[in-house]
Amino acid sequence: MDEVRGQTRRRVAAPRAGRPRQAEVAQLAGVSQTTVSLVLGGKADDVAISAETRRKVLGAAERLGYVPDPAASRLAAARNNLLGVFSFTATFPTDVQHSYYPFLVGVEQEAAAQGFDLVLFTGSSTGGARAGAHALHRARLADGCLVLGRHAPADQLRRLVDDGFPVVHLGRRDEPEGLAWVGADYVTAARAVVGDLVARGHREVVLVCEDDPVPASTDRERGFHEGLLAAGVPTGPERVHRCADPERDLTPARLRAWLAAGVTAIVVEETDTSAAWRALNTAVSDAGLDCPRDVSLALLGSPPPDHEGPVPTGFDLPRARLGAAAVRALAALVAGGRPDEPLVECAFRPGATVGPPPR
Amino acid sequence: MDEVRGQTRRRVAAPRAGRPRQAEVAQLAGVSQTTVSLVLGGKADDVAISAETRRKVLGAAERLGYVPDPAASRLAAARNNLLGVFSFTATFPTDVQHSYYPFLVGVEQEAAAQGFDLVLFTGSSTGGARAGAHALHRARLADGCLVLGRHAPADQLRRLVDDGFPVVHLGRRDEPEGLAWVGADYVTAARAVVGDLVARGHREVVLVCEDDPVPASTDRERGFHEGLLAAGVPTGPERVHRCADPERDLTPARLRAWLAAGVTAIVVEETDTSAAWRALNTAVSDAGLDCPRDVSLALLGSPPPDHEGPVPTGFDLPRARLGAAAVRALAALVAGGRPDEPLVECAFRPGATVGPPPR
């Protein structure tokens, strides 16, 4: 009976302090809050809105300096246009070489291209204890989240995935079932490097890698074997030399033993520290040998930034493109689709450390 | 007996997919959503809740793995326990020396100590055009925001401040009226350095600074003058040497001219590039002079990371403490209070580039 009174009583949007809401815009434009949402949300294509009304709304929004509340947008089962980036290792390491900067370049660029803004969550040094147990949860402020760092706890990731929250992990990862990831195609890249060696006549090739069976490592090993097999060169685990401590292990003596056994080329896996690559180079010069002439070396990755001397043959990980691909995958998930190709191709780097086999 | 009926009519929380809400926890615990909110929000002190009920709620929350939705928390005029960090210059510069890393160390630590998590917003490379005009707005996802970088646009800052959103700027700043900031006490620090010179007998001192009248620079200049005046040494603008291009300006000839005019000590402002400091050192050695013996040099700031030779006398900016102070100020604002002391004391660094005046 008194619904009219009841309505007018409440509908008068009191001129509030603070930031204007859609209701204020609506009042100024003489339309409903719904219409404001429709116009400002760009949904005016689905629901017909006259040009006149649209103009009024936009004008009012402009005059009031309206800006949407990201929390409210997000809550209303809608989107934020924000992509979260979560890093479990330090986001700001002392050594910039260990930071994710190269990836983030691509991430930021592609995100802008896709119409997203970025929000970075830092989960590293937060103590880890209680707060850390649900650290990943603040990712829910965004529409989706990119996860960096191999140490992301599987249970927290699983939780997000199970809840249907869009997550993309940077780097191959199997652990939480159904987790989307984007990684480098190490298999193909390693195969290409080995293929180059074989094409130049090498038959006896060994692989040196550190003793840490992460996907990035096992993929390279697989590519190594595949490259040999594809060229008809028999291979096996005996060609793989795993060493925990390259410094002590990759000595001139070891090197000479290999050469004596007929080895003409050595392929080294790239790691965080590049310890193996460094040690091997030292061993070569300590043994009085010359790299392209007496033995060929290849690096499955990029040389360390302080590398001197000839450019090592190998491949480069296109970090920026990887970041961009991750964003594309995430955008696809956010849009309700499925990401397509998770693998990003690496670029073969000819280099100068590979030559024909001696003699 | 009939409370169940009454409740079941509307309150039947359908077993939903996705993450549990407080309603689910409430149902499992056999209490109301309000109670869950009260217990989980720690407000059980204001409103009495029995230990038994609290236990049940906590148990249910644990079993369901409940985690609060940060967007909803924030929307409900409540708090997020999130502090935003907004950087207008590149968050990930190629040169880590130019990054905010040292500040962020303190920020992160103090935030954790105050029970906040961090959210980083990157506003640098986002193109700037339309999206950039409201870039700072996503800060509203957090309870408050720390702003880094001197290029933060005043209008966007004013907007937040006017809306009563807690903002703290890192570095002194006057522009938007009422903006809270935390900065280093350059005046006192510079005064101390000059005081040290005067105490050692120097009377003719000049200040070299780059030509950029930002607060950080004018503060140091003020401290320079105050230091001299406090010791009864007359001073004036003629003692200040502003140079836009230190490389060309701070020549051995210039140096000799100063010495001939009786100058015994030179105070240099620290800048991004440390160009003035470098140029002056080069000039001293090119002129065949020795630093502590023939002329004293002091640096109003920290030496560049690649600095070699004796430690320059001057002061150090306690970046981590500055970051921590900023967080404390922000926490105070978020809590509805007012930040107290905005100035952070710098540490005098004795160094080895200052001695008694020659002769």
Added chain:
DNA sequence: CCTCGGTACTAATACGCATTAGGCCCGCGT
């Protein structure tokens, strides 16, 4: 005159949580 199909808009509701204003019950005082 009465549908029918648009067009242009709005009312109502959901989102998940926090908070305010009570409601109920029990024990104590008078």
Added chain:
DNA sequence: ACGCGGGCCTAATGCGTATTAGTACCGAGG
């Protein structure tokens, strides 16, 4: 026996936006 206060809890509402299910109007077709 009645009121009253305090302990414990809940109903109801708001936060600002997005979305769904309409309503009101209008011109055309029967």
